[in-house]
Amino acid sequence: MTKVVVAMSGGVDSSVAAALLKEQGYDVIGMMMRLWSEPGKEDSNRCCTPDSMGQARRVAAKLDIPFYVVDAKDVFRSTVVQYFLDGYARGETPNPCLACNRQIRWTFLLDHALALGAEFMATGHYVRIQKDEDGKVNLLRAVDRMKDQSYVLHVLTQEKLKHALFPVGDYPKPEIRAIAEKYGLPTASRKDSQDLCFLAGEDYRNFLQRNAAELLIPGKIVTRDGRDLGEHSGLANYTIGQRKGLGVASPVPLYVLGKNVVTNTLVVGTQEELGSFELSVRDVNWVGGEPPVGPFRAEVKIRYTAREAWAMVTPLQGGGAPMGSRQAQVRFDAPQRDITAGQAAVFFQGDLMLGGGIIQ
Amino acid sequence: MIYLDYSATTPVDSRVIDMMTPYFSASFGNPSSVHRYGQAAEAAVDSARETVATILNCRPDEVIFTSCGSESDNLAIRGAAYAMREKTGAKWILASHTEHPAVTKTLKHLEKYEGFLVEWLDVDAHGRVTPETVASAICSDTAIVSVMYANNEIGTINLIKEIAEVCHANGILFHTDAVQAAAYLPVNVQSLGVDMMSLGAHKFYGPKGVGALYVRKGTPLVSHLTGGGQEFNLRAGTQNVPYIVGFAEALRLANEEREQRTAHVQPLRDKIIGTILETIPDSRLTGDMGSRLPHHASFVFKNVDGNLLLTLLDAAGFACSSGSACKTGNPEPSEVMNAIGLSRDWGLGSLRVTLGKDTTSDDVASFIASLPGLVEKARKLGN
Numbered sequence: 001m002t003k004v005v006v007a008m009s010g011g012v013d014s015s016v017a018a019a020l021l022k023e024q025g026y027d028v029i030g031m032m033m034r035l036w037s038e039p040g041k042e043d044s045n046r047c048c049t050p051d052s053m054g055q056a057r058r059v060a061a062k063l064d065i066p067f068y069v070v071d072a073k074d075v076f077r078s079t080v081v082q083y084f085l086d087g088y089a090r091g092e093t094p095n096p097c098l099a100c101n102r103q104i105r106w107t108f109l110l111d112h113a114l115a116l117g118a119e120f121m122a123t124g125h126y127v128r129i130q131k132d133e134d135g136k137v138n139l140l141r142a143v144d145r146m147k148d149q150s151y152v153l154h155v156l157t158q159e160k161l162k163h164a165l166f167p168v169g170d171y172p173k174p175e176i177r178a179i180a181e182k183y184g185l186p187t188a189s190r191k192d193s194q195d196l197c198f199l200a201g202e203d204y205r206n207f208l209q210r211n212a213a214e215l216l217i218p219g220k221i222v223t224r225d226g227r228d229l230g231e232h233s234g235l236a237n238y239t240i241g242q243r244k245g246l247g248v249a250s251p252v253p254l255y256v257l258g259k260n261v262v263t264n265t266l267v268v269g270t271q272e273e274l275g276s277f278e279l280s281v282r283d284v285n286w287v288g289g290e291p292p293v294g295p296f297r298a299e300v301k302i303r304y305t306a307r308e309a310w311a312m313v314t315p316l317q318g319g320g321a322p323m324g325s326r327q328a329q330v331r332f333d334a335p336q337r338d339i340t341a342g343q344a345a346v347f348f349q350g351d352l353m354l355g356g357g358i359i360q
Numbered sequence: 361m362i363y364l365d366y367s368a369t370t371p372v373d374s375r376v377i378d379m380m381t382p383y384f385s386a387s388f389g390n391p392s393s394v395h396r397y398g399q400a401a402e403a404a405v406d407s408a409r410e411t412v413a414t415i416l417n418c419r420p421d422e423v424i425f426t427s428c429g430s431e432s433d434n435l436a437i438r439g440a441a442y443a444m445r446e447k448t449g450a451k452w453i454l455a456s457h458t459e460h461p462a463v464t465k466t467l468k469h470l471e472k473y474e475g476f477l478v479e480w481l482d483v484d485a486h487g488r489v490t491p492e493t494v495a496s497a498i499c500s501d502t503a504i505v506s507v508m509y510a511n512n513e514i515g516t517i518n519l520i521k522e523i524a525e526v527c528h529a530n531g532i533l534f535h536t537d538a539v540q541a542a543a544y545l546p547v548n549v550q551s552l553g554v555d556m557m558s559l560g561a562h563k564f565y566g567p568k569g570v571g572a573l574y575v576r577k578g579t580p581l582v583s584h585l586t587g588g589g590q591e592f593n594l595r596a597g598t599q600n601v602p603y604i605v606g607f608a609e610a611l612r613l614a615n616e617e618r619e620q621r622t623a624h625v626q627p628l629r630d631k632i633i634g635t636i637l638e639t640i641p642d643s644r645l646t647g648d649m650g651s652r653l654p655h656h657a658s659f660v661f662k663n664v665d666g667n668l669l670l671t672l673l674d675a676a677g678f679a680c681s682s683g684s685a686c687k688t689g690n691p692e693p694s695e696v697m698n699a700i701g702l703s704r705d706w707g708l709g710s711l712r713v714t715l716g717k718d719t720t721s722d723d724v725a726s727f728i729a730s731l732p733g734l735v736e737k738a739r740k741l742g743n
Contacts, residue, residue: 029675034690068671071691112668115737116675 001027004120004165005113007105008032008067010055012180013124013168019183020167021122022063029116030060033072033109036081036198038210045198059185070112072104079103081198085212088236091261092342095152095304096196098358102155110163122165125149126173127353129166137161139287140351142169151304154346154356158289208236219264221248224257224273232266235259241274241338255337275335281345284315284326284357291315291328291355298347298354300330302339309336313347328357362723363679366563367512367540367656367714372606373565379609380567383602391599392588401601408608415615416557416574417548424573424591425604429539429560430462432573435584435595436535436556437466437506441476443580444503444533454497455506456481456489457699458513460537463506464695481507486648487514487700491522498526504533509541509557513683513696513712514647515656517545524553533579539563539571543614544622544654555579559611561603565717566610570603617717625655625715628724632657632713635728640735646700646710655715658683660702664709664738667691672734678727683710709738 004026006018022028032053037045053069060067080100087094105123113121126142127150137158142148156164168176199207208215216234223229230248232238238245242256246268255274258267279302284291294315299308309332316327330345339359346356383404389397391405406420413420426432437453444450455467457480470476479497481489489507498505505527510517520536527534535556538547543564549557555576562568575581575594587596614621637643642662661669666682673680683694693707713727 066674068674069667069687070671071665071667073690112741115672115741 001025002120003027003029003116003118004122005029005031005109005116005118006065006122007109007124008056008059009124010052010059011124012177012185013126015056015059015124015185016176016179016183017122017124017165017167018059018063018065019179019185021165022065024167026120028063028065029113029118030056030063030065030067031109031113032056032067032069033076033104034069035104036073036076037200038198038207045200062183062185068116070109072108075108076100076104076198081211084196085208085215087342088208088212088215089261090342091235091259092358093239093340094342095344096198097152098155098344101152106156106160106164110160114163120163120165122167124168125153125166126169127153127166128169128351129161129164136288137164139353140169141348141353144172147173150348150353151301151344151346151356154287154344154353155285156287157285158287161287205237208234212236217264219266221246221266221268224267224269229254229268235261235264235266238266240340271337274337276337276339277332277335279330279336279339279345280360281328281330281357282326282360284328284355286315286326286355287353288355292349294328296349298349300332301346301348302336302359303343306338308348309334326357361677361679362726364713364715364719364723364727365679365681366543366716366719367653367712368681369562369568370543370565370716372562372567373610373613375613376566376606376609380602380606383605388601391601392590401599404601405599405604408604411608411612412572415547415611417550418574419577421592422575422577424575424594425599425607426571426573426595427569427600428571429537429558429563430460430571431584432539432558432560432571433460433462433506433537434466435573435581436558436575437463437504438470438584439581439594440504440533440535440556440579441470441474442582445476446582447580448503450501450503451475452477452479452499452502453504453506454479454481454494454502456483456508456518458483458487458489458511458696459506459508460512460539463508463537467506476503483699485700486651487511487516487646487696488648488651489518489523491519491526494523495526495530498530498532502530502532504535506535506537509536509538509552510545510653511647511696512540513694513710514658514700515652516647517541517651517653520552520554524555527555528553540653542611544618544625546618547615549574549576559607561607561610564610564614567603567606570600570607572607621717622654624717625719628715628719628721629655629657629713631721632715632724632728636731639728639732643735644706646697646702653714657713657715659711659713660697660706661709661711661735661738662706663742664735665691665742666708666710668741669709669711669734669738672737673731676730676734678730681712683707683712 008014008030035045080096083099084096110121126147128140130138141150215236221229221232238256254268257269298313300311301308311330311332314329344356345359347354387400389401391402409420409423412423467478471478524534533555536554537558539560542559557574560571583594585596646658697707
């Protein structure tokens with residue numbers, strides 16, 4: 001029997017993933033990571049409260065699979081949380097789930113899964129894989145477009161994908177809940193959650209206040225042509241495209257256009273100034289190993305919740321270039337607003353997710 | 361799967377189950393009842409009590425049945441502490457740093473909520489308390505001293521007889537937690553000289569859910585569970601007849617078969633110790649080699665996450681335990697590891713391997729062959 005480790009969170013998706021794989025005849029092992037919480041707020045990380053760990057354990061018992069917990073506190077703190085703080089320090093709006101998927105889930109945890117003798121690691125992500133004749137693994141959007149999570153998995157390489165399984169991507173979410181009920185899994189009625197795990201439902205600004213107060217130094221608010229409009233409470237408190245909470249009197253609505261960390265100024269402007277046709281992407285990962293021959297047309301998503309927009313994508317190096325140096329240029333058919341440095345730009349062609357990188 | 365965690369618990373011997381079975385449905389009476397159903401149940405409990413008393417070399421009315429070793433520890437320590445404070449005003453309790461949490465937690469509670477004072481006795485690098493340490497800590501204000509017979513984590517056997525002598529020379533009560541020890545060591549309370557001794561059946565092939573406390577006649581003790589007056593007014597609650605019968609039978613078998621069980625496990629254990637220390641770099645034995653439980657091997661491996669090692673072992677088919685493991689992935693070195701002076705990078709990597717009467721030499725060979733590779737994997741993953 002082929003061994004597979006299922007990364008369990010106690011939530012319905014990873015629980016059903018485990019159930020489906022067991023049904024398909026795999027030798028399933030459940031694993032959960034103990035992630036980091038702020039000292040003094042132990043167990044507040046949504047991903048490993050005693051409650052969610054207890055849930056995962058009960059699911060494992062119900063499915064009759066072994067269940068192990070792995071300590072990832074230190075590596076999570078030094079990679080994911082640090083990535084989050086570094087992003088704000090650069091004036092970006094980081095997405096730490098990208099660092100978690102790349103370094104924690106698909107490196108740290110995958111290494112543990114392989115050490116246990118598993119051939120595959122599975123998660124409850126809504127995404128599909130498909131192998132073509134040359135053995136290349138493609139990542140496709142989930143059947144349930146609303147739940148599709150291919151965006152956060154743009155960081156996966158062929159090396160990792162050859163060990164990956166994503167059983168729930170083939171099903172619409174309501175069917176997943178139905179499967180959970182059918183198996184009598186205790187997670188059937190648990191609500192989905194979208195916020196950052198280590199914030200435990202709190203506003204990220206409070207977290208920054210406690211852990212990186214130096215990012216919250218007041219400075220000037222200016223227009224693009226340098227007019228001084230007032231004071232901001234710390235660049236990290238604002239996000240691109242934000243309208244509310246600027247505290248600036250103006251006849252027309254003003255939006256955050258950008259941040260200058262060097263001068264600690266927040267640049268604001270009118271709605272017309274907000275859109276842009278272009279963006280550039282760094283740290284690009286091409287899922288297939290090589291980019292399509294470019295420039296090529298693709299639908300580009302600039303935020304997890306954004307709608308895709310058609311664009312012309314120009315890879316600047318081949319896939320063989322070291323990851324840190326791979327870049328791409330994107331030119332949209334229509335101007336896009338809220339292009340936010342630090343977020344990921346991910347490229348799609350139909351259901352196929354080609355890859356992506358960080359918006360500069 | 362190969363089970364190597366007999367210090368955690370043991371399977372119930374089929375002979376014990378046979379003795380217990382009639383008391384679930386056939387003879388189900390409440391020992392406190394006047395009628396014949398009650399008489400039969402009481403007779404079973406009395407017979408069990410006598411069996412235990414014979415093995416302990418004490419009077420039957422000095423044997424109190426409880427629900428487990430932890431309850432016995434609680435009854436002994438709280439009971440004697442309250443009683444002695446009432447009697448003489450004594451408010452100090454002495455215990456070693458390496459006691460089981462059923463003792464240490466209870467003492468911390470007594471400190472926090474009841475105004476008692478606790479002095480923690482230092483142990484040597486093997487986890488042993490010397491009689492001299494006890495002697496210098498004792499004073500007229502000491503209510504009770506508690507030192508375990510043998511340590512569950514590192515296997516070291518304490519000098520109970522000698523410590524008992526020190527206590528009695530000073531008129532102080534002495535309790536020993538013999539929960540781990542009873543499976544393999546003699547439990548003659550007159551030879552040991554103890555005033556109270558805790559036992560738990562599930563460590564010697566009896567069921568989980570029953571224990572006993574030996575209380576020397578004349579020991580002042582305030583009861584913990586109050587109610588119907590059972591167990592000589594010291595432990596209320598309708599007696600768990602089948603389990604008490606099981607406790608007695610399991611102890612009887614352990615006593616009778618002690619020599620052959622020891623002769624079986626000790627060489628296998630020694631083989632494990634010798635081979636592991638040789639084949640795994642940066643490994644140490646914890647506890648005293650000479651004076652240790654015959655079935656017990658415990659190691660520390662430098663720079664290993666003990667919890668991760670247990671996971672790798674389980675996935676590879678071996679069930680062991682660790683003083684530093686934590687099921688919720690938040691491991692810390694145990695107090696015992698700290699007490700014997702181990703630094704964190706060693707203390708987090710503890711592994712306990714304990715054998716049973718049915719462990720085979722093939723089991724041991726298999727384990728010895730697999731462990732080095734798994735320790736290496738754990739070290740690699742930790743970096």
